[in-house]
Amino acid sequence: MGYVTRRVRKNDRIRYTAIYLDIKGKARSAGTFDSEREAEKAWQRAESKVAEGRVTSTKHGRQRFAEYALDTWLDNHVMEESTRQNVSYVINAHLVPEFGRMRMNEILPQHIQSWVRDCEKEGLAASSIHRMTTILSAVFASAMVNQVTFINPCKGVTLPTIGKRKFDILTPEQFSDFLNEIEGERFKLMVELDIESGLRWGELSELRLKDLDRDTGILTVSRSMVELRRKDHPTEDRFLVKDYTKNGNFRRFKLTRSLVRKILAFAMANGIRENDLLFNFPEQLPESPVPGVPDRADLGLTAPNDKGRRYRHGTTTAYTNGKCRCEYCRAAFAHYRATRRAEGKDNPRKRRSVHTDGHIPANWFRKNIWHPARERAGLPKTMTPHQLRHAHASWLLAGGADLAVVRDRLGHASVTTTELYLHTLPEADDTALEALVNIRERGGRKQSNVS
Structure with a gap:
């Protein structure tokens, strides 16, 4: 129970301090007043708030944003490891530099709005600003629950508009050339399996032979893999296998018999057992291969350098002295350097190796397999591996598949997401145009009959 203490100042003026007990039973001041009656009311108000479970001390709100966001919120907030990695980056790279030294109870909506405007001026995408603000709002929502602050300064802040995403769908003809x-x-x-199944990368790279029913051709997707930085991995590893997919549910769907036969033949030829990864990382060569020497016939001379000298294309002198960076000169210099390294000259370093537990790293696949094939097929840079999932959905819907069936194959939580893939192929409007032409021709036929 609270009480009042009487204080006499140097000028003999009497003041009364209201004392109450906080939720831990510790005596705290609720303020100093001129009358004993005011002090009595003050400690009673304070203890009524304590009885309601409210913290009346402002000490919590005086902690700095960086301290609360990193040491309290991030360390204790429950989230996926891959999400934690991304959130940690946003907080350290964007939020702490702006709000880190500010006290939690001093951050107001005007500070958030000013930061949003600065992000726009720096050229950050609207979607990135929304994502960062969502994380910032989550930090303050937690602070309100823990009574560190009593407002969420992100509420009411105006964010830039996110434009509707445009899908550039891979056509069957483009895929055939790419494959x-x-x-x-x-x-x-x-x-080929990805285009027929629409699997996410983490699901595709974690597939094992036991997931495929040989008799029915049904594929069960029940696990996924994520790549993490070592410091974000629970055991400081790189790959984390989760016993569930993105939405926490498993799904089952059929593959064509021709694809099933290809998978089984590949597994048998490579000695893949039931629990083995279906697509494991290929064996790495101990030494880098020496590239071949480019054909120098009729390549001509380089442009004059700063001294007016020209050199024959496809030679090391054209690369070093002529500063030419054409494919022939780069190939010649690469051959020269690789030959010297193979002979143990120039203090060669060992070939970089990819650290993996058997899973194929996404970045390695994009750099060494996907992008070279994409360039040879003449496809744009926007065509990423995830585009195969988009193409799978679009092809099924364009072919007349039921919307709910496509949703279940892709593992979408809502059919609204699946609807985004309706009418995304270039020929999707052909039926509408044909109907328009028919109506217009009917009007033309009527006019000719009148004349």
Whole structure:
């Protein structure tokens, strides 16, 4: 129970301090007043708030944003490890530099709005600003629950408009050209399975032979893999296998018999057992291969350098002295350097190796398999591996598949997401145009009959 203490100042003026007990039973001041009656009311108000479970001390709100966001919120907030990695980056790279030294109870909506405007001026995408603000709002929502602050300064802040995303769908003709450019049976089959199943990368790279029913051709997707930085991995590893997919549910769907036969033949030829990864990382060569010497016939001379000298294309002197960076000169210099390294000259370093537990790293696949094939097929840079999932959905819907069936194959939580893939192929409007032409021709026929 609270009480009042009487204080006499140097000028003999009497003041009364209201004392109450906080939720831990510790005596705290509720303020100093001129009358004992005011002090009595003050400690009673304070203790009524304590009885309601409210913290009346402002000490919590005096902690700095960086301290609360990193040491309290991030360390204790429950989230996926891959999400934690991304959130940690946003907080350290964007939020702490702006709000880190500010006290939690001093951050107001005007500070958030000013930061949003600065992000726009820096050229950050609207979607990135929304994502960062969502994380910032989550920090303050937690602070309100823990009574560190009593407002969420993100509420009411105006954010930039996110434009509707445009889908550039891979056509069947483009995919056929692209598939022909994929090098290696393993990766060709991997891409073919992805276009027929619409699997996410983490699901595709974690597939094992036991997930495929040989008799029915039904594929069960019940696990996924995520790549993490070592410091964000629970055991400081790189790959984390989760016993569930993105939405926490498993799904089952059929593959064509021709694809099932290809998968089984590939598994048998490579000695893949039931629990083995269907697509494991290929064995790495101990030494880098020495590139071949480019054909120098009729390549001509380089442009004059700063001294007016010209050199024959496809030579090391054209690369070093002529500063030419054409494919022939770069190939000649690469051959020269690789030959010297192979002979142990120039203090050669060992070939960089990819650290993996058997899973194929997404970045390695994009750099060494996907992008070279995409360039040879003449596809734009926007065509990423995830586009195969978009193409799978669009092809099914364009072919007349039921919307709910496509949703279940893709593992979407809502059919609204699946609807985004309706009418995304270039020929999707052909039916509408045909109907328009028919109506217009009917009007033309009527006019000719009148005349």
